[in-house]
Every structure is written in structure tokens, then in C-alpha cells.
Amino acid sequence: MERRADPPPSSRSGHRGAARRAHRPLGPASAEAIVALVVLVGAVATAWWRLGAVARGTAWAEDGGLFLRERIAHGVDGTLLRPYGGYLHLVPRLVVDLAVHRPIEQYALTVSAASCVVVGVVAAAVFVLSRDVLPGRTMRLLLAAVPVVLPLAPVEIAGNAANLHWYALVLVPWLFAYRARSWWSAAVVAVLALAATLTELQAVVFLPLLALAWWPAPRGAPGRADGTGRSDGAAVRLRALPVTLAAIGGGAAQVVTALTTERASERGYPAPSDVVAGYLLQPVAGLWDRRVAPVGAAVAEHGPWVLVGPALAVLALLVVALVVAPWRARVLLVALAGGSVVVWTAALLANAPADGRWSTLDAVGLAAVGPSRYAAAAGMLLLSAVVLSAALLVDSGAGRVRRTRTGGAAPVLRSALGWCVVALVVATSVTNAAPGASTRSDGPEWAPQVRDAEPSCRADPLRVLEVRTAPWSAQVPCALVLRDR
Structure with a gap:
């Protein structure tokens, strides 16, 4: 029998090397990217599901x-940076432009889907950007889920372009504070920061956090060394330049627009008691019940402690976390919690309809109070602060026990408190997860109206359709309907 010749030693070593490379485990960066992708897909799917079928197919407001209307009249180049309501709306304009390029019958579904994708990007970005403060992935997953699990989100702001600007506010603190590990990541963060600041005026509130991006990393921390392993503090700090230029440039454009553009909305003059009572009744109560009215009825029956008690508990949690957290995490905690109060107060000052005269509501008014869209952004920031506090307590307690072996009772209690808060947040999210009543849950759905109007468009191609939306209507030229037929 003929015997096959053995391969040369160099060939055998080459095969073994290829086999080792094929079975080599993923590096930290690759694993992080895969988890971030899973977060993005999971967030998009969750946001889409929470809307409900009718809401997904119904166009909302602007x-x-x-x-x-402006996209049809002026084109994409004439609308992307066109002011509305006193500021710029870059990302919503891009979403609408995308939807116009698709079959107009699917316009509402396209806007809903694209808006859910934007929220998914926000969630994935928060997951990646928060690792400077929370190295462990488990807590970062919960922090990243905040924009999609917030009970108030599907009521009005989720799944539509008109309210995407609120989601920028939960992302910009992490964008501005992030220490980029490479020039590629610095460029991506700068692009996201520019998109966020050109979408939401109140992003300028978080501009001081850019100082964290320039602050040198502690010795031995991730990102301290460059790709060659040599420490180069100046080069690392310079990676903060792109996000700084993007944030300041976008913020300046918003400020100039706000100063030179007249707002149609009437300014509000809320009393301090209305700001406080409204904050407790809307962003705080909205953390555990998206309907809000049952909480108001409980306040009418049992008194203000129904709201004051949970608010004091949240405040105590934040204080304990501030005591044990590293300084960088403390800054972000203050920014998230303080930003929540600032955003809520600004909404009442800038928009008279946002002030429900919360402090003067009687029992009937409290039982009938509905959720406010102005509470959603403040609620997301507050819930982010709560989750971050719980995560810091868990990490602080576990880290202390690992370092000292025994650790004592205090670290164990801190960790237990953190896990209890995590369990409460998860339970509340699950309770409010299913699709429920919202501003679009009763329609009118977009696609059937366009399909039913097709014969009349063929009879008169110059006709303009009146398509009902929630709560207004849209003017759609028949040319767009026939374009896709």
C-alpha cells in the first residue's frame, strides 16, 4: 500500500497556529461590541413591542x-437645520426624510421603526460609554435599558420622531464625559454629540461634563496607554478635542437659534410649589406607574406622603451612593439627578401648558391627572441616577468584601441595598412593560387611509390628500402615492 508522505514540520506548525487562532477566545473589545449590538437589537425590539400595533401604524403630531409638510415643500437640504419651536431638530428631520423616501403608504410605520432604532442606538451607546464608571456589564445593561423600560415612555414620546429630542438628554452626559480610547471612538462620539446637540437645546446644560473627557485617566486605568503600550497622556487627552468641538458647536447653533427665532409657545410662570409638586407627581410617580392618575388618587386619599416618602427614599439612595462612589461617578450622579430637576423646571418655564397647577389640585383633579410628556425626559434622567446609584452600591460593597476578605457589615448592607433597588426597578419595568393606552393607541392608522385614497389619486393626480393623524392631519400629494405604484 502506498504511504502518504507526512507534511513538512513548517506546514504542521502552520496548521496548529491556524487551529489556535480559530479557537482563540474573543478579546475584550470584540466581546464588548457584540454585547453592545445585542443591546441595540434588544432595545429596538422592546421599544417596538411596547408601542402596540395600532400606535406603530399611526403618525403623531409633527x-x-x-x-x-416642510420636507415636501423645501426638500431635505432646506429642512435639516430649519428651526421649529425655537430650536433645531436634526435627528427627527432625518427620520422624516428617510420615511419620505420609502413608500408613502408605510410612512407611519417607517417613522415608528426608525425612531425605535434611534432609541436602540442611545441604549447601546450608554452601555458602551458608561464603562468608565461601571466596569461590570450586568449593571450597564440595566442602565442602558432605561430609555426603553421607563414606564412613561410609550405614552407619548416613544416611537415617533417629534419626541426623539428627549432621548438626547439621557445620552449627552455619557457622551460628554467619555474618555475615548482611540481616535476612531473619538470620531464616533463626536458625531453622536453633534447629532444630539443639534437635536435638543437643553443638551447645553451638560456641557461642563466635557471637563471629564479631558481629565487624565488614573494610572493603570483603561485608555491610559496608547496602542503601543506607552503612556502618552497628552495624546489621550487630545482625543477629547473632537467631542468638545462638536458639543460646543452644536450647542452654540442651538443657542443662536433660540435667541433669533420666535417661539409660538406661551411662556410659563409656575410657582415654586407647582414645580415641586409637579415633579413629585409626574417624573417621580411616573417611575412606577405610567398612568399617574392612580398615584394622584392615592395622594388625595392618604395625603402627600404617598409621594414624599418615595422621593425621600430616592434622595437617601443618591446621598449614600455619593458617599461611597469614586469622584467621577459622583459628578455623573449629580449631573443626572440635577439634570432631571433642571429639565422639568425648564419645561414649565418655557411652556405654559406644561404647568398643571399641580400644587392646587383638589381630590377630583388629582384622581384625573394624566401623564405629561414633559415628565419623560426628567424621568429618564432620574431613573438613570437611581440605577447608577444602585450599581455603585453593589460594586462598592462587593469590592470592599473582596479587598478585605471579611469586609464587615456595612459593605454587605450597601450591596444588599443596591440589589434591592435593582430588583425594584426590574419589577416596575416588567409591570409596565406591556403595550397600554397611549396618545396613538386608538389610531387613526395611516396605511388604510392611503390605500383607500389610491383610486381618487389615479383619477386626479394633482389632488392633495388629507390623511388623519393623532391628533392632527397630514397633507399628502397624490404624486407621492402614485410614485410607489
């Missing part, structure tokens, strides 16, 4: 109104 999506079918001013944004669509």
Missing part, C-alpha cells in the same frame, strides 16, 4: 404635520 411627524405628519409640520415636519412632513
